[in-house]
Amino acid sequence: xxxxxxxxxxxxxxxxxxxxxxxxxxxxxxxxxxxxxxxxxxxxxxxxxxxxxxxxxxxxxxxxxxxxxxxxxxxxxxxxxxxxxxxxxxxxxxxxxxxxxxxxxxxxxxxxxxxxxxxxxxxxxxxxxxxxxxxxxxxxxxxxxxxxxxxxxxxxxxxxxxxxxxxxxxxxxxxxxxxxxxxxxxxxxxxxxxxxxxxxxxxxxxxxxxxxxxxxxxxxxxxxxxxxxxxxxxxxxxxxxxxxxxxxxxxxxxxxxxxxxxxxxxxxxxxxxxxxxxxxxxxxxxxxxxxxxxxxxxxxxxxxxxxxxxxxxxxxxxxxxxxxxxxxxxxxxxxxxxxxxxxxxxxxxxxxxxxxxxxxxxxxxxxxxxxxxxxxxxxxxxxxxxxxxxxxxxxxxxxxxxxxxxxxxxxxxxxxxxxxxxxxxxxxxxxxxxxxxxxxxxxxxxxxxxxxxxxxxxxxxxxxxxxxxxxxxxxxxxxxxxxxxx
Amino acid sequence: xxxxxxxxxxxxxxxxxxxxxxxxxxxxxxxxxxxxxxxxxxxxxxxxxxxxxxxxxxxxxxxxxxxxxxxxxxxxxxxxxxxxxxxxxxxxxxxxxxxxxxxxxxxxxxxxxxxxxxxxxxxxxxxxxxxxxxxxxxxxxxxxxxxxxxxxxxxxxxxxxxxxxxxxxxxxxxxxxxxxxxxxxxxxxxxxxxxxxxxxxxxxxxxxxxxxxxxxxxxxxxxxxxxxxxxxxxxxxxxxxxxxxxxxxxxxxxxxxxxxxxxxxxxxxxxxxxxxxxxxxxxxxxxxxxxxxxxxxxxxxxxxxxxxxxxxxxxxxxxxxxxxxxxxxxxxxxxxxxxxxxxxxxxxxxxxxxxxxxxxxxxxxxxxxxxxxxxxxxxxxxxxxxxxxxxxxxxxxxxxxxxxxxxxxxxxxxxxxxxxxxxxxxxxxxxxxxxxxxxxxxxxxxxxxxxxxxxxxxxxxxxxxxxxxxxxxxxxxxxxxxxxxxxxxxxxxxxxx
Numbered sequence: 016x017x018x019x020x021x022x023x024x025x026x027x028x029x030x031x032x033x034x035x036x037x038x039x040x041x042x043x044x045x046x047x048x049x050x051x052x053x054x055x056x057x058x059x060x061x062x063x064x065x066x067x068x069x070x071x072x073x074x075x076x077x078x079x080x081x082x083x084x085x086x087x088x089x090x091x092x093x094x095x096x097x098x099x100x101x102x103x104x105x106x107x108x109x110x111x112x113x114x115x116x117x118x119x120x121x122x123x124x125x126x127x128x129x130x131x132x133x134x135x136x137x138x139x140x141x142x143x144x145x146x147x148x149x150x151x152x153x154x155x156x157x158x159x160x161x162x163x164x165x166x167x168x169x170x171x172x173x174x175x176x177x178x179x180x181x182x183x184x185x186x187x188x189x190x191x192x193x194x195x196x197x198x199x200x201x202x203x204x205x206x207x208x209x210x211x212x213x214x215x216x217x218x219x220x221x222x223x224x225x226x227x228x229x230x231x232x233x234x235x236x237x238x239x240x241x242x243x244x245x246x247x248x249x250x251x252x253x254x255x256x257x258x259x260x261x262x263x264x265x266x267x268x269x270x271x272x273x274x275x276x277x278x279x280x281x282x283x284x285x286x287x288x289x290x291x292x293x294x295x296x297x298x299x300x301x302x303x304x305x306x307x308x309x310x311x312x313x314x315x316x317x318x319x320x321x322x323x324x325x326x327x328x329x330x331x332x333x334x335x336x337x338x339x340x341x342x343x344x345x346x347x348x349x350x351x352x353x354x355x356x357x358x359x360x361x362x363x364x365x366x367x368x369x370x371x372x373x374x375x376x377x378x379x380x381x382x383x384x385x386x387x388x389x390x391x392x393x394x395x396x397x398x399x400x401x402x403x404x405x406x407x408x409x410x411x412x413x414x415x416x417x418x419x420x421x422x423x424x425x426x427x428x429x430x431x432x433x434x435x436x437x438x439x440x441x442x443x444x445x446x447x448x449x450x451x452x453x454x455x456x457x458x459x460x461x462x463x464x465x466x467x468x469x470x471x472x473x474x475x476x477x478x479x480x481x482x483x484x485x486x487x488x489x490x491x492x493x494x495x496x497x498x499x500x501x
Numbered sequence: 502x503x504x505x506x507x508x509x510x511x512x513x514x515x516x517x518x519x520x521x522x523x524x525x526x527x528x529x530x531x532x533x534x535x536x537x538x539x540x541x542x543x544x545x546x547x548x549x550x551x552x553x554x555x556x557x558x559x560x561x562x563x564x565x566x567x568x569x570x571x572x573x574x575x576x577x578x579x580x581x582x583x584x585x586x587x588x589x590x591x592x593x594x595x596x597x598x599x600x601x602x603x604x605x606x607x608x609x610x611x612x613x614x615x616x617x618x619x620x621x622x623x624x625x626x627x628x629x630x631x632x633x634x635x636x637x638x639x640x641x642x643x644x645x646x647x648x649x650x651x652x653x654x655x656x657x658x659x660x661x662x663x664x665x666x667x668x669x670x671x672x673x674x675x676x677x678x679x680x681x682x683x684x685x686x687x688x689x690x691x692x693x694x695x696x697x698x699x700x701x702x703x704x705x706x707x708x709x710x711x712x713x714x715x716x717x718x719x720x721x722x723x724x725x726x727x728x729x730x731x732x733x734x735x736x737x738x739x740x741x742x743x744x745x746x747x748x749x750x751x752x753x754x755x756x757x758x759x760x761x762x763x764x765x766x767x768x769x770x771x772x773x774x775x776x777x778x779x780x781x782x783x784x785x786x787x788x789x790x791x792x793x794x795x796x797x798x799x800x801x802x803x804x805x806x807x808x809x810x811x812x813x814x815x816x817x818x819x820x821x822x823x824x825x826x827x828x829x830x831x832x833x834x835x836x837x838x839x840x841x842x843x844x845x846x847x848x849x850x851x852x853x854x855x856x857x858x859x860x861x862x863x864x865x866x867x868x869x870x871x872x873x874x875x876x877x878x879x880x881x882x883x884x885x886x887x888x889x890x891x892x893x894x895x896x897x898x899x900x901x902x903x904x905x906x907x908x909x910x911x912x913x914x915x916x917x918x919x920x921x922x923x924x925x926x927x928x929x930x931x932x933x934x935x936x937x938x939x940x941x942x943x944x945x946x947x948x949x950x951x952x953x954x955x956x957x958x959x960x961x962x963x964x965x966x967x968x969x970x971x972x973x974x975x976x977x978x979x980x981x982x983x984x985x986x987x988x989x990x991x992x993x994x995x996x997x998x
Contacts, residue, residue: 385613399649404645404646404648404649405641405642405645405646406642406646410642410645414638414682414686417682417683417686418576418686418690421683421686421687421690422690426683426687426712429683429686430680430683433679433680433682433683434679436679437672437675437676437679440675441668441672444652444668444671448656448664448667448668451653451656451657452653452656452657452663452664452667482572485572485573486571486572486573486574486575489573489575490575493575
């Protein structure tokens with residue numbers, strides 16, 4: 016390995032290296048900075064936001080060509096850059112929108128942003144993994160930080176329960192992953208994604224061991240993205256964790272896990288797509304139904320969003336399970352739209368506060384449309400988009416997924432998908448009903464800073480006028496998907 | 502003149518008006534007054550535009566006022582508008598009924614007037630969009646988007662069970678139309694285009710038609726509504742505010758019939774032929790069953806709602822005869838029903854505004870206090886029954902002629918519905934308008950004011966116009982219908998031979 020290639024390797028990993036140094040600097044800074052709690056909190060948030068912005072700038076100013084480094088341990092291509100930018104941008108936005116929540120709930124400590132940064136670092140490593148070891152390291156770094164984050168509200172029983180539950184089940188999933196990797200190593204003699212792909216393309220392989228290893232690896236990743244039937248932890252953790260952390264959970268780790276899922280499926284295992292296609296299809300349909308039925312009777316907005324996430328992820332998975340370039344493209348479009356929508360939804364949830372208490376009961380939104388026309392309008396747009404009504408973005412996302420399914424001739428699967436979507440639209444509509452049709456004597460009045468309003472307004476306008484720029488997003492996503500499928 | 506972007510204007514002017522109303526701010530009184538004014542003027546401008554469009558519209562068949570802008574050019578999906586004689590008249594109907602609805606709610610709506618006007622203007626824009634879309638996906642977008650404002654109109658300004666009714670309306674229609682979405686994707690990828698004009702001449706494989714047809718049928722049958730998918734309609738009508746019922750009966754129900762004319766029959770002719778017997782049975786059941794149910798209603802709005810089901814049953818029978826008379830009759834019947842049922846709902850609205858009851862037993866002897874009202878009510882009622890000289894007659898006769906050509910039994914059973922129709926309508930009139938006054942509240946009723954007379958007069962003119970000289974309307978779409986039938990016969994004969 017010559018020097019030039021080594022340098023190249025460092026260049027490719029520059030955002031990660033920068034971010035880890037930034038965090039290492041953060042820890043002594045956090046310990047030794049004095050002053051008032053509130054001021055320290057905003058100072059630390061600002062510090063971490065700058066770190067993320069720095070990593071983002073390094074990321075997008077780098078080389079967009081596909082490259083591998085450190086003995087093929089990591090890879091950079093368009094998919095990696097896109098997913099990493101999504102992770103960083105969402106991380107920044109979530110830190111911004113959770114400011115108010117943290118001050119009111121007194122989550123001042125500096126470990127909060129440090130842990131967030133650590134988990135983002137883990138995700139970045141995970142996304143550019145080209146080897147199961149890199150993947151495992153990244154995955155563990157992000158998971159361990161997330162376990163602690165879930166249990167961050169020390170005095171809340173639910174939060175501790177959430178953290179513990181997440182930890183135990185997460186550790187189990189990691190075991191599955193390691194077991195799957197070791198089986199794969201036994202079969203192929205390598206754990207590099209590209210080499211596995213070469214190995215599998217050379218010979219037709221149909222051993223039960225291979226199936227078992229694929230199942231184990233898929234189950235582990237399914238756990239991380241909360242795909243049914245590995246979704247059990249999701250509602251409890253979403254409910255128990257502090258809301259700002261829930262927002263983080265619902266968006267950022269999902270991006271990273273999908274990036275790695277796409278890479279494993281479409282690069283390493285593309286030759287054996289007949290094995291994972293059916294598993295994925297089954298999990299997708301299950302998730303869509305769990306997502307739509309589970310949320311029907313929820314009154315807690317966080318639990319409801321947990322089920323909604325499961326349902327939406329089912330749709331992404333449905334597109335992926337087609338194992339076609341069109342399916343991959345549609346899943347990327349869906350992920351993009353889903354992220355914009357959830358950012359808006361959580362911005363809304365994180366500003367629902369009345370006399371220093373955060374409201375997570377849906378019934379407490381009743382009659383909001385009169386007292387807060389702006390908030391309710393934005394939230395209604397986002398909900399109707401999640402329900403998949405045209406002409407909002409959610410409709411196009413579902414349209415693309417259904418299109419990729421119909422193109423493969425699986426009309427019955429498409430029918431099942433739309434049935435799930437109709438059922439799920441019931442609970443989205445129910446929230447709209449509570450906000451617009453119900454009356455209430457003391458409807459709450461929400462005050463928040465202008466930048467929060469801006470984020471909420473921006474995401475709902477982006478959803479509302481999606482038709483006008485749909486072409487751009489689609490071209491972008493197909494450009495990115497070509498990095499993986501050639 | 503037929504390449505002006507008049508359709509886009511008619512879609513975007515109401516949206517712009519809605520946007521302006523959204524910006525209105527100030528004192529409560531000023532807000533109410535200004536939003537009403539903006540709404541009525543916007544809808545009048547659109548109505549005038551639609552009349553102008555009718556004036557310059559050529560009588561020959563084919564699509565005019567075409568506009569094309571790519572939305573998703575990579576998939577071949579366009580913002581593609583254009584109208585033929587059939588859709589043109591539906592657009593005029595929508596543009597005619599919207600100002601009437603706004604006028605009718607001038608005083609009866611008291612809460613959240615700003616939002617109310619915004620929703621009506623959005624609704625108008627979406628209705629015009631639905632009838633003018635020439636791209637399958639664009640049609641679906643307008644078709645589905647109609648649900649949102651209608652859901653809110655029923656849900657916010659409706660009666661005591663408004664939330665139940667709004668949800669029922671929403672889910673029936675949504676569940677019905679999602680299969681249509683899959684059908685659209687299938688149709689688009691089988692033929693390689695979403696352009697309605699190209700799809701009209703494209704021939705789908707026979708087996709595919711048999712699969713696609715039920716998906717389209719469920720979607721349109723729920724909207725129409727056809728028995729047994731009609732149960733949402735009485736609830737929605739009873740709970741909706743008057744103007745909501747007017748739009749629902751006047752325009753939204755026509756979207757289903759329009760879907761059959763535009764998509765099911767010309768695009769899937771063999772399947773339509775194959776399933777036509779089934780449709781006739783459903784149509785006959787709808788006509789007779791709905792009429793019998795209407796006979797027993799205690800609530801006036803419910804009675805009119807069931808009469809709508811019966812009348813739409815005629816429309817469906819007419820369409821699936823695949824005869825010139827049948828299709829002409831069905832279209833005239835839809836237009837007539839659009840005006841007549843709208844007028845009947847307005848009549849009930851007038852009574853409801855004064856007495857806050859829709860129950861038949863609460864009335865009786867209204868003629869003594871409201872003679873002008875009684876006159877108008879009779880005109881619309883008889884038009885609904887199908888008295889010669891009114892609009893209802895033209896459509897029903899044409900449909901019966903066509904039905905007789907298909908089968909004598911079909912004509913007999915459909916004709917039976919006409920008799921029942923006369924029975925429930927006249928009985929309603931007798932119980933509400935004539936008879937002795939049993940309820941002392943009736944004595945306090947005031948007759949129509951000028952605003953209401955103006956509304957009813959304009960509707961009555963249209964009723965007589967269609968009834969006495971239907972040629973004005975028939976000539977607009979006769980060639981389109983003839984063309985469609987030729988096309989249909991060619992395709993069906995090809996397979997049968």
